[in-house]
Amino acid sequence: xxxxxxxxxxxxxxxxxxxxxxxxxxxxxxxxxxxxxxxxxxxxxxxxxxxxxxxxxxxxxxxxxxxxxxxxxxxxxxxxxxxxxxxxxxxxxxxxxxxxxxxxxxxxxxxxxxxxxxxxxxxxxxxxxxxxxxxxxxxxxxxxxxxxxxxxxxxxxxxxxxxxxxxxxxxxxxxxxxxxxxxxxxxxxxxxxxxxxxxxxxxxxxxxxxxxxxxxxxxxxxxxxxxxxxxxxxxxxxxxxxxxxxxxxxxxxxxxxxxxxxxxxxxxxxxxxxxxxxxxxxxxxxxxxxxxxxxxxxxxxxxxxxxxxxxxxxxxxxxxxxxxxxxxxxxxxxxxxxxxxxxxxxxxxxxxxxxxxxxxxxxxxxxxxxxxxxxxxxxxxxxxxxxxxxxxxxxxxxxxxxxxxxxxxxxxxxxxxxxxxx
DNA sequence: TCTGGGGTCCTAGGACCC
DNA sequence: TCTGGGGTCCTAGGACCC
Numbered sequence: 001x002x003x004x005x006x007x008x009x010x011x012x013x014x015x016x017x018x019x020x021x022x023x024x025x026x027x028x029x030x031x032x033x034x035x036x037x038x039x040x041x042x043x044x045x046x047x048x049x050x051x052x053x054x055x056x057x058x059x060x061x062x063x064x065x066x067x068x069x070x071x072x073x074x075x076x077x078x079x080x081x082x083x084x085x086x087x088x089x090x091x092x093x094x095x096x097x098x099x100x101x102x103x104x105x106x107x108x109x110x111x112x113x114x115x116x117x118x119x120x121x122x123x124x125x126x127x128x129x130x131x132x133x134x135x136x137x138x139x140x141x142x143x144x145x146x147x148x149x150x151x152x153x154x155x156x157x158x159x160x161x162x163x164x165x166x167x168x169x170x171x172x173x174x175x176x177x178x179x180x181x182x183x184x185x186x187x188x189x190x191x192x193x194x195x196x197x198x199x200x201x202x203x204x205x206x207x208x209x210x211x212x213x214x215x216x217x218x219x220x221x222x223x224x225x226x227x228x229x230x231x232x233x234x235x236x237x238x239x240x241x242x243x244x245x246x247x248x249x250x251x252x253x254x255x256x257x258x259x260x261x262x263x264x265x266x267x268x269x270x271x272x273x274x275x276x277x278x279x280x281x282x283x284x285x286x287x288x289x290x291x292x293x294x295x296x297x298x299x300x301x302x303x304x305x306x307x308x309x310x311x312x313x314x315x316x317x318x319x320x321x322x323x324x325x326x327x328x329x330x331x332x333x334x335x336x337x338x339x340x341x342x343x344x345x346x347x348x349x350x351x352x353x354x355x356x357x358x359x360x361x362x363x364x365x366x367x368x369x370x371x372x373x374x375x376x377x378x379x380x381x382x383x384x385x386x387x388x389x390x391x392x393x394x395x396x397x398x399x400x401x402x403x404x405x406x407x408x409x410x411x412x413x414x415x416x417x418x419x420x421x422x
Numbered sequence: 423t424c425t426g427g428g429g430t431c432c433t434a435g436g437a438c439c440c
Numbered sequence: 441t442c443t444g445g446g447g448t449c450c451t452a453g454g455a456c457c458c
Contacts, residue, residue, distance in 0.1 A: 031426035038426070056424040072426090099458045184456050215432055217456080246427065293425060340427095 001115060001165075002233070003105040003138045004145040005088055005122060008153065010101035010132070011039035014080045015070050017131040018408045018416055026067040030055060033250050033399045034071055042156075071401035075410045083130045091122050096233040104142060106233050119161040139164040142231045143224035146181040147171065147199065172200035172225060182221045187214060199225055239277045239348050245269040246340025250400040252291065253336045259288055260326055261391035262398060266341040267322040268383075268390055271315035274343065275370060280311035282345035284318060286325035291337035300336075302329040311347045314366035315373065318343075319387050 007013055011029035016022045026043035030036065037044075037053045047065055049058055055069075062069060081100045089095055092105035105122075107115070119136040126134050137149025144164050151171060152162035164171060178188040180199050190213060196202055202210070203225050211219045220230040245266040253259050263286055274281060287303035304325040312318065322341050376385050383394045391397060406414035 033424090033426075035425050052426085054425040059424095102458080182456065186455060215455085217432070240429075242429070244428065248426065250424095291425090 001107045001138055001140060002142055002145045003092070003107065003119065003122070003136055004098075004102060004142070004149040005105060005126075005134050005136050006102040006149060007084060007126075008133045008135060009039055009041055010081075011070075011072060011077055012041045012044075013132040014073075014077050015405055016041075017080070018405070022068055026065055027070070028062075028067055029070045029072050030403070031072060032401075033248055034402055035248070038072065069403050071404040073405050073407070075407050076405065079409045080130065080132065084126060084132065084134070087126050087129050088122065090125075091118065094233060094235045096235055097237070104145065104233055106235075115165070116161065116163055119163065120159065123160050133160070136161045137164075138162070139168070140227050141224040141229045142233070143181055143221055144168065144227065147175060147225075150175070150179055168227075169200060172203065173198055175199040177202060180221060180225070182217060187218065190214075239279055239346070240273070241346060242342065242344050243270055243273040243281075243346070244340060244342035245273075246338065246342075247399060248338045249336070249398045251398075253339075253398075254332075254334070256326065256330045256332070259330065259336060259339060260323055260389065262339055263288075263322040263326055263341055264319045264387060264389040265391055265394060266339070267318040268315045268386060270341050270343050271313055271318045271370070272374065272377075272382075274313035274346070275374060277348075279346040279348045280313040281308065281318070281343035282311045282347060283307050283343065284321045284325065285342040285344070286322045286329070286340070287342075288326070288329060288336050288339045290334050294337075298334060300331060300334045302331075304328040310363070311345075312366070314370055315387060316366065316369075319389050323389060 012027045015027060015029065022041075024043065025041070026047055026049075027041040028037050028044050028049060029039040031038045034055060037049055037051065037055065037058075040049055040051065044067060047061060047067070049061065049067070055062075061067070077100060084101070085095070085097050085103055088103050088105060092107055093109050094106045096104040096106075098104055107118075115138055119138055122136050123134055126132065135149055135152040137145045137147065137152050138161075139145040139148045147168075148162040148164045152158060152160055155162070175198055177183055177191050177197055177199060178185075180202070183191070183202075191197075191202070194205075196205060202222055205222065207219060207222070210222050214221075223230050247262070247266070249262070253262065267284070267286075270281075283305055285303050285305040287301070289301035290299050291297060292299065292301075306321055306325060308317070308321070318341075373385050377383065383390070406416075408414060408416050
């Protein structure tokens, strides 16, 4: 049996840990630039605030209902996520961290035990140790564990736990096909056209038909709904195959200079991500684009990709490459709203990356320099040491975060003070 | 005025090989 | 009239996830 444990309204729940007065109140957390709603408390959902809804559309609603609004505090959520995952590790021999707020737990190999009591205990322990509410769904496959979790979450009067052990057919009959993990908007539309409206309907469809229209991915989902495990747990974290850093700017940028600084910041951030997983990139793509949502504005969007003849993770080389790409694509006279740097064809030392005939001797020097850079920046904060091409304020300067909560668990100066007096 | 960021996997089709 | 068989690699595009 497999469990899917996920935190309810994760970002909102993190904010509530440090501000318990927010319990029972409508709370939302916004995307970068405070642009869209990305997390909502149940009370906010009840006010019809949509996921991904632009904030400017609901200003009045927020004011009238005294909705509490936060910018997203990724440092805080990342730390809270690690606490949740570490707590969950005690409850199963192996675990897959599926996302920032979800984990699959694999119970196989455990002695006979009471699954329902175990699931309840997971929920209670995370609440007591970390302070966030979770739901636990248990089933014979990952897709069914997801289904169980969905049922647990929907049943507001329930205990936050749902077990699908046998005879889950009736549960599938009341589950909308669009609520099945792996069935998105396009597949839902297609399935509706063929009269498939519930998860149960999908299990009744013809294998070959599913294979043809939903590919092997859809067929796996079907089998898993029937109780046959096809998607196995990934217990060790695979290295990323691509990394990127992209941003929408609060205010559009027009000059090559400004864009150059932003791209340099993104390239440097990508370098950090590469070095963290000890890999190097073979390809770099930089892109810039105007605001595609602004009808009536002159649109322009271009990208440029270049290849390193020796894969690199040196910030210096990545920043240079990004500037080179910008030279190729920049056109004056546009208001650029978005830009980004993407790295691809990552190679990992263990995988035996191919070295170039033209490899230069600076390589070892760069590696030592980057190690020094990372250790300074880890200790004293990101961008304490940076290339001259980067911006002075960091790319954060170009985005807006007006309602950022303190780094309660990640910055000494912002730790919560308990008790009064001196 | 104002609209996120970061990923993965699969398939079809074209180019190429012998 | 009629024109083989078997394969690989790469890319763009489409789907999905959180």
